[in-house]
Amino acid sequence: MNIDKELEQRSGAICELCGSSKALHVFAVAPSNNSAAQSIYACHTCVEQMEDISKMEANHWRCLNDSMWSPVSAVQVVAWRMLNKLKAEGWPQDLLDILYLDEETLSWAKAGNSTDDADDVIVHKDSNGAVLATGDTVVLIKDLDVKGANFIAKRGTAVRNIMLVHDNSEHIEGKVNGQQIVILTKFVKKST
Numbered sequence: 001m002n003i004d005k006e007l008e009q010r011s012g013a014i015c016e017l018c019g020s021s022k023a024l025h026v027f028a029v030a031p032s033n034n035s036a037a038q039s040i041y042a043c044h045t046c047v048e049q050m051e052d053i054s055k056m057e058a059n060h061w062r063c064l065n066d067s068m069w070s071p072v073s074a075v076q077v078v079a080w081r082m083l084n085k086l087k088a089e090g091w092p093q094d095l096l097d098i099l100y101l102d103e104e105t106l107s108w109a110k111a112g113n114s115t116d117d118a119d120d121v122i123v124h125k126d127s128n129g130a131v132l133a134t135g136d137t138v139v140l141i142k143d144l145d146v147k148g149a150n151f152i153a154k155r156g157t158a159v160r161n162i163m164l165v166h167d168n169s170e171h172i173e174g175k176v177n178g179q180q181i182v183i184l185t186k187f188v189k190k191s192t
Contacts, residue, residue: 003034007041015043016075017082018063029074030112040074050082058089065095073105080109088123088169090186122169130190132172134164138188140176149179158191159183 003026014021023044032038049056061082068079083092124132137160144153159174171182
């Protein structure tokens with residue numbers, strides 16, 4: 001059986017990432033020996049976005065919420081790599097936190113995961129995806145129990161003159177009730 005037929009049968013003739021049934025073809029997951037075990041059946045949209053980061057649409061990849069649980073190692077590897085590329089969006093980090101890959105699959109995923117200096121830049125984004133900068137004002141979108149300070153930071157509270165945590169894109173610092181606290185970016189929205 002050729003690889004096309006094998007992958008079509010394995011996938012049920014749908015993209016193993018997003019479930020589309022249009023424009024499907026074999027995608028070898030690097031580093032690959034071009035076997036069915038090291039390839040996936042993927043649609044044109046997924047392949048195009050995997051190969052050209054400038055065409056990436058983050059919301060298209062919400063499909064990984066389902067496909068990351070595939071029993072196929074090649075699909076798990078692609079899911080892990082795409083979630084890592086998108087983790088600045090916020091929601092992919094939640095999926096990465098619960099995704100389990102065995103040692104062999106994880107080393108395969110890391111082996112083909114290209115990283116360049118542009119990927120290492122930490123970008124802080126609010127709950128709506130707006131980029132945050134030091135000195136911005138944000139508004140809390142949820143009541144937050146401030147640990148160790150015995151108070152609750154209420155939803156709608158403005159936090160002025162924030163500071164970005166340089167090594168974690170999900171954390172900012174600011175003063176609430178006169179107390180300097182660390183706030184998760186997913187619980188704030190940028191004030192205009």
